Amino acid sequence: MISANLSAIFYLVSGVLFILALRGLSSPETSRQGNLFGISGMVIAITVTFLSTGNFSTGFIFVLIFILAGGSIGAFIAYRIPMTAMPELVAGFHSLVGLAAVFVAISAFLNPEAFNLGMPGNIKLGSLIEMSIGAAVGAVTFSGSVIAFLKLQGIMSGSPITFKGQHPLNAIILVSIIILIYLLCSTQSSNLFWILLAVSFLIGFLLIIPIGGADMPVVISMLNSYSGWAAAGIGFTLENTALIITGALVGSSGAILSYIMCKGMNRSFFNVILGGFGATDETSVEKNKEQRPVKSGNADDAAFLMKNASSVIIVPGYGMAVAQAQHALREMVDTLKKNDIKVSYAIHPVAGRMPGHMNVLLAEANVPYDEVFELEEINNDFANADVAFVIGANDVTNPVAKTDPQSPIYGMPVLDVEKCKSVLFVKRSLSPGYAGIDNDLFYKENTLMLFADAKKMTEDITKNL
């Protein structure tokens, strides 16, 4: 058994290692080392916990069994999961952190002596406040992430679910959570604790159902942030530095990512959270739809255009992930490069279903990361490029965001694809994208639509090159 002071110092060390783990992600070269820092931080934290409890009886064996059981499930998932399913995986993992926080809070509430927090029914006030906040945020994280997971997995429809009185209802529930925490702390009633948990689960569910599929990058980042705050809440209860530092890191990390994602759509955080975006009235869309001429082509035409180009910019989007076209795309690019054509990739901040989604998929297909550029880095190059190859992206290329102040996506930063000499647009049909609006790009003089599955079309083009 080691002293409380010594273990506190070790917890601090593991907190610092976690900071270094995030710091490593500033470039791909240092990132792998960063991950090792993270793993060492975790090993230190767990070892110190064992040593500080000094309990190596039967209970210890069971702890090890549960760690191994959970660990093998986790490792199995980590090796088997396809890269395209990364958003679902992260959402699923968030739900587990949330639920773990809830369970720890329940355990501390039922048996506060084990944590030095007082006696059941007479828990120290400060600890009870921290515990109930941690439990409530954890419960919101859990149910919210489960909904996000179901939507991403396609088990639940990705379209927003809205009903009348939704926002007032949510507001009432949020206020009631605060009142419940206040009452719980003044009465120490265990019934109130369970009600608090139930209501928090409910609000997590209600908060996420109105948010549509393409807003998932914001939702996942937000839940990431929540899972951090929940951990910090529990960290305060347990007076554990590692947990407090980590909670703060993860909380601010998720918040920054949500901010970046919102900025990428030029929408305020509240606009996204209130939801319902993209649930446009079918009638208004129909009414505005005029028949405009579209030029469509086949793989042969596309191959011809690209063969005669000297530079090509690829714009991938969620559709590429759905069609699993990243490998086929890379093969196409390899062939282009053999013909001395310069190829680069342009990634919009909200392309895909989570931050950095496209980058991971391209990395999986062995695309070197120094060929992949962010919006600000590459947007000026479109004017000098010969061909833009848009695969699975839609709204993020819509020039209407720059020209029509009436449009719901007006002001959103978009890729200046239309400035290219010619645009190849791989898409299954002319249907509008997530925002429910028509893409002007389809009808431009220099656009050639390639109506097909992204993967099949890319393979066909490669054959024709």
Added chain:
Amino acid sequence: MEIDPLIFRLSIFILSIFVGYYVVWSVTPSLHTPLMSVTNAISSVIIVGAIIAGLSGNSETVFNTSSIFGFLAIALAAINIFGGFLVTQRMLAMYKKKKKDK
């Protein structure tokens, strides 16, 4: 008068938020997905609370209501720790630079 230890913890918390803020802004956007999976893994350090909860049973019986919740939390957090770090490792291993000889 003594300062409540809570104030120290609060100071650590607030300073860590600032550290997190500056560190995360320096993360390159192409690594945002690994950032999410690694933050997920490290937030599972909540397992330390779960372990204390799991070991809260007395010498006669390992399992009581409180410790069972602790054990469940251990399993959940362990899924995240192993899953999170390994999947991050797997992703990071894929990020490669252009080969010079090509």
